[in-house]
Each structure stands twice: as structure tokens, then as C-alpha cells.
Amino acid sequence: MKDEQWNAIVNRDKSYDGVFYWGCKKTKIVCRPSCTTKIADRDNVEVFDDLDSAIAAGYRCCYRCRPEKEDWQGTTAELAKNVKWVIEQQYAEKFSLERLEDTLHVNADYLARVFRKEMGITPLHYHNYVRCEKAKELLRSSDQSVSMISYDVGYATPSHFAKVFKSINGQTPLEYRKMRRIEQ
DSSP states (O other), X not given: OOHHHHHXXXXXXXXXXXXXXXXXXXXXXXXOTXXXXXXXXXXXXXXXXXXXXXXXTTOEEOTTTOTTOTTOOOHHHHHHHHHHHHHHHSTTSOOOHHHHHHHHTSOHHHHHHHHHHHHSSOHHHHXXXXXXXXXXXXXXXXXXXXXXXXXXXXXXXXXXXXXXXHHHHSSOHHHHXXXXXXXX
16 A cells, blocks of 8 residues: 555545545455545555455445445435435424434434534525425415415414515515516
């Protein structure tokens, strides 16, 4: 193993991901250079030019860094993606970090921290954003009252819906509907 490769492993350098892979001889697990797992002693590290070579040598892929997945962005990005998916599926239900925790089997505080770091907004803000996007679809495509739309997307009161909608979109639901009809 070259010093450059060892330094990439020690520094968890993402720029080397896909350039080479390293495996721990004791555990027979192969990782990306950027993997956050505990790094083995240098004597116990074996370097491979490609993943197929490591697998042929009897190594299995790490569950943390997922070297077999080319588009893998990391565990936190995967968690944020899963939170988004759950929110998008359950947007009409009352928001609860505890529900997300139960669904994804991840601590609610950790989940909220990771989501905010990855997405730049809180899960609650994303939940409201998704609700407003669904409401915009209904405002454009139906003649339902704003009150009925607010209930359809999960808000308990039309006034709260209007307040949230305006904070996200810069206009009330009625103003949005009128602007869309003028554009058509």
C-alpha cells in the first residue's frame, strides 16, 4: 500500500472513493476510503484497485459505506432521503417526530439533527412544504373551497393552513388561486 492511499484512508478522503478500496484482513470487510468505520492497523489493511478484486479475495461489502452502491451518499443522506419519503407518504397526518422515529427505527433527536444538516430545514418545515405543494396542486386543478383543501392536506383549521401557506409561498391560498387562473 502506498502512503498516499493510507493517508486517504486515515483522512477519510471522499475524492479517492472509487479509485481504490481497502479491506481489513481480520474482518474481511471491504470499504471505501471515506468510510467512517474504525480504521484497522496499517498491517491489517489490504488495498484493492476495484471492488470485484476484493470480493474475489473473500471480502464482503461494508454496511456502513456501501461500496457496492455507486451513488451512495452516506448514511446521513440515506436517512434524510427516507425521512423525506415518509413525510411525502404521510403528509396529511399530524406531524410527529415520534411517528418518524417509530417508522424508521431511529432516535427522533438524531433524526431531526441529521435531516436539518442534510436538507437545511427541519422535518416539520419540510412536512409543511409538502402539504403546501399538495394544496397548490388542488388549488390549480379543482374548484374545492380553500377550507376543504386545508382539511384534505391535513390541517385542522383553515386559518392555520392560510398562515403556513403564506409563510412558505408569500401569498394566501386565495391569492395563489387567483394568480393561477389569471395565468391560464
